[in-house]
Amino acid sequence: MPLPAIPTALAAASVGAFLIYMVFFRRAKRFPNEPPVDMGMIPWLGHALAFGKDAATFLTKMKAKHGDIFTVHVAGKYVTVLLDPHSYDAVVWESCGKLDFNEYAKILMKRMFAVQLPNYDPATEKAMMKVHLQNKNLPALTKSMFSNLKNILIEDPERKHSTWKEEGLFQLSYSVMVRAGFLTLFGNDSADCNDPKLRAQDRQFSADIYKHFQQLDQFLMKAARAMLSAEETNDLDSVRKSLWGLLSINKLNLTANRSSWLETYLKHLESVGVEEDLQAKAVVVQLWATQGNAGPACFWLLLFLLKNPKAMAAVEKELQEIFKNKARPLDEKEATCQEVLDSAHVFDSVFYETLRLTAAPFITREVLKDMPLRLANEKEYTLRKGDRLCLFPYLSPQMDPEIYEDPEKFEYDRFLKADGSKKTEFFKGGKKLKHYNMPWGAGSNECIGRFFAINSIKQFVFILLTYFELELKAPRQKIPSFDNSRYGFGIMQPAYDITIRYRAKHS
Numbered sequence: 001m002p003l004p005a006i007p008t009a010l011a012a013a014s015v016g017a018f019l020i021y022m023v024f025f026r027r028a029k030r031f032p033n034e035p036p037v038d039m040g041m042i043p044w045l046g047h048a049l050a051f052g053k054d055a056a057t058f059l060t061k062m063k064a065k066h067g068d069i070f071t072v073h074v075a076g077k078y079v080t081v082l083l084d085p086h087s088y089d090a091v092v093w094e095s096c097g098k099l100d101f102n103e104y105a106k107i108l109m110k111r112m113f114a115v116q117l118p119n120y121d122p123a124t125e126k127a128m129m130k131v132h133l134q135n136k137n138l139p140a141l142t143k144s145m146f147s148n149l150k151n152i153l154i155e156d157p158e159r160k161h162s163t164w165k166e167e168g169l170f171q172l173s174y175s176v177m178v179r180a181g182f183l184t185l186f187g188n189d190s191a192d193c194n195d196p197k198l199r200a201q202d203r204q205f206s207a208d209i210y211k212h213f214q215q216l217d218q219f220l221m222k223a224a225r226a227m228l229s230a231e232e233t234n235d236l237d238s239v240r241k242s243l244w245g246l247l248s249i250n251k252l253n254l255t256a257n258r259s260s261w262l263e264t265y266l267k268h269l270e271s272v273g274v275e276e277d278l279q280a281k282a283v284v285v286q287l288w289a290t291q292g293n294a295g296p297a298c299f300w301l302l303l304f305l306l307k308n309p310k311a312m313a314a315v316e317k318e319l320q321e322i323f324k325n326k327a328r329p330l331d332e333k334e335a336t337c338q339e340v341l342d343s344a345h346v347f348d349s350v351f352y353e354t355l356r357l358t359a360a361p362f363i364t365r366e367v368l369k370d371m372p373l374r375l376a377n378e379k380e381y382t383l384r385k386g387d388r389l390c391l392f393p394y395l396s397p398q399m400d401p402e403i404y405e406d407p408e409k410f411e412y413d414r415f416l417k418a419d420g421s422k423k424t425e426f427f428k429g430g431k432k433l434k435h436y437n438m439p440w441g442a443g444s445n446e447c448i449g450r451f452f453a454i455n456s457i458k459q460f461v462f463i464l465l466t467y468f469e470l471e472l473k474a475p476r477q478k479i480p481s482f483d484n485s486r487y488g489f490g491i492m493q494p495a496y497d498i499t500i501r502y503r504a505k506h507s
């Protein structure tokens with residue numbers, strides 16, 4: 001029956017044209033006070049390609065064209081972007097009934113990790129898990145991290161030689177932080193703690209976890225944008241499966257010294273009726289959420305120190321001052337004491353400056369009902385139900401020339417006052433900023449592991465500088481640009497690695 005084929009095709013074409021028309025010109029009928037809309041040139045896709053390729057460049061262009069608030073059309077979705085840091089609080093504290101962050105989190109979990117949890121409620125879950133990474137529970141984590149960092153960095157026979165060893169700095173930072181962080185949160189080998197054989201097994205197992213973690217990490221950006229090829233989809237599937245096996249509940253049950261964070265999370269999953277298979281999948285999501293940022297942050301921090309001798313000297317001087325017991329080995333009591341760690345103000349400034357330059361998460365909300373949004377300048381805009389709202393603190397405050405002079409430059413003492421205390425006063429438009437650096441997100445999005453992250457990163461850098469000599473292999477090599485596909489997910493990664501040379505100091 002060939003005849004009906006023609007009308008069908010015609011009908012399909014006209015329905016298609018109508019849909020394109022609807023999607024494309026829906027905005028022709030504006031609400032009063034809607035932010036300016038930018039459709040892009042490509043039907044349906046709109047600005048999707050430019051956004052995905054390099055969000056910072058794209059949004060910088062849009063900001064120059066439209067100002068601090070505008071709506072862009074991205075793959076059938078309307079995304080309103082707000083770039084005025086004085087106005088961020090109106091968004092990050094808004095109720096979940098109006099500006100919701102669960103929906104988008106669910107979409108990402110499914111795309112990236114193939115997980116759909118029943119009754120998933122990230123806000124409640126986060127509130128419950130938070131105490132296990134902070135306050136009373138922090139000292140145990142800090143101690144455990146120190147032990148694990150020492151195991152991986154100092155006790156590894158491969159690093160004990162005093163001959164020079166070459167390695168990528170990104171590779172070194174990421175692997176050590178993931179491995180030690182993993183052992184700290186997910187537990188180490190059982191039985192007697194100081195048995196060298198068990199310490200070696202921990203090194204072995206954590207290295208295996210990292211190998212798979214890194215393979216997974218390479219696919220996640222494309223997965224989040226649903227841009228994987230068929231082959232990549234297969235590869236991602238298989239690496240996810242390996243990790244689900246490595247982190248099965250049976251396996252985790254055998255480790256000792258699991259953190260209360262993990263224990264609580266597993267009990268929580270059980271209590272909401274999540275089956276064992278699905279528990280392992282959820283644990284892999286947590287592995288990425290907890291281990292994805294600290295390693296890349298250490299890479300940038302160390303690279304900035306190696307490229308800025310003045311900054312390196314200031315950090316080394318401070319290190320000498322705060323550790324009363326100056327000799328190696330680093331005294332465990334001191335290196336795990338919160339007061340000692342908190343007294344490293346020069347380091348804190350270096351770290352905060354590193355985060356300012358390299359942390360680029362989106363803060364995303366789904367607009368659940370048409371609603372007014374009042375900005376700090378008293379202007380009121382209407383947000384439309386079904387649209388997505390997105391803040392991008394990397395562009396402002398972090399890289400805003402009105403707030404930071406030469407914002408693209410690393411200045412190790414930017415967050416220090418002349419008297420050596422912390423600098424917290426920064427201004428835009430003559431008004432003091434509440435949010436002048438937002439590496440951890442804000443409001444209901446804020447990172448719950450940030451205090452542990454700060455301690456871990458300090459310990460890693462302190463151990464490295466105390467026990468090893470390190471230098472750039474090619475001191476004139478430029479600081480690498482970002483892998484531009486990673487905007488939106490936390491700390492950026494470099495487009496390529498930088499080789500360093502390091503060796504154990506003679507004792």
Ligand code: HEM
Nearest residue numbers: 289290293294297361439440441445446447448449452453
């Ligand atoms: C430099 C290091 C880190 C940075 C810059 C960072 C940044 C962030 C940001 C921006 C978020 C919000 C994500 C969102 O809601 O969209 C977040 C969430 C989170 N972070 Fe961190 N983080 C770091 C290290 C850590 C560490 C070491 C831990 C673990 C102990 C951790 C645990 C978490 C958890 C559990 C969440 C919640 C994830 C969720 O909403 O499901 N983070 N982090």
Ligand SMILES: *[C@@H]1O[C@H](CO)[C@@H](O)[C@H](O)[C@H]1NC(C)=O
Nearest residue numbers: 144147188193194198199257
């Ligand atoms: C396991 O972790 C505990 C707590 O951090 C630590 O004291 C112990 O030495 C570790 N055991 C091994 C075998 O590394």
Ligand SMILES: *[C@@H]1O[C@H](CO)[C@@H](O)[C@H](O)[C@H]1NC(C)=O
Nearest residue numbers: 189190191192193256257258
């Ligand atoms: C680690 O676990 C082992 C075996 O369960 C236990 O004997 C030891 O006390 C634990 N260590 C710490 C620091 O909790």
Ligand SMILES: *[C@@H]1O[C@H](CO)[C@@H](O)[C@H](O)[C@H]1NC(C)=O
Nearest residue numbers: 248249250251252253254276
């Ligand atoms: C793991 O241990 C918990 C409590 O110790 C127990 O309830 C659970 O059945 C164990 N799961 C497996 C798979 O062994």
